[in-house]
Amino acid sequence: MAKKNRPKQELERLREIAEDYYIRLNKTGREIAEILDVSEQTVSNWKKGRTGEKPWDDRKKEIQLTPVKLKELLMEESYKIVKGETSNVNADQLSKFMAAIDRLDKSVNPRIAMSVLQMRDNFMAEVAPERAIEDLEYNKQFLQHLIALES
Missing domain, CATH: 1.10.10 (Arc Repressor Mutant, subunit A)
Incomplete structure (x- = not known):
């Protein structure tokens, strides 16, 4: 209740x-x-x-629409084309999408990086608290660097 x-x-x-x-x-x-x-x-x-x-x-x-998921969906469409089936995306669009995905694969989302760094900080706080404190400033600088790259 x-x-x-x-x-x-x-x-x-x-x-x-x-x-x-x-x-x-x-x-x-x-x-x-x-x-x-x-x-x-x-x-x-x-x-x-x-x-x-x-x-x-x-x-x-x-x-949930991550670069990996997008790549999977686009690969399915590519496979349809290879098999001679009708794709939901035309070849030109597919090519442009794949190029965009490749660019996304080479970048890191600051929010995801922050989440991973927070998990690492929690882990380090348990196993090596002194090291966790030392790493905090570097993590902050790294996140600021990623944010600057996005701008």
Whole structure:
């Protein structure tokens, strides 16, 4: 049974957790409701997003459409062409897409790098706390460098 009359701060924290479960961990609304002890309707409302925010489904698609996934889809279309089947993408478009994917493969998204560095920081804090502190400044400089490259 979902709890009622939770403080706004607690609901906001649960909403952030729910969003992470939905987008990153691919949990269903029902699973999230059960885990966080909220109603499915609450999760459904959260998924719609606030005014000015993209719905969670849109954000999930954006995150899941990685260069690797795009490359897989484009390779499937290429295979159709090779087999003489009709592709959903014409050869010129396919060529342009593949060139764009190759460029993406050679770049690193700062958000992904930050996530990986945070996991590494947590690991290092457990096994070598002194080293973790030393590395923190270099990690920050590296992220700033990646952000500058994107501009």
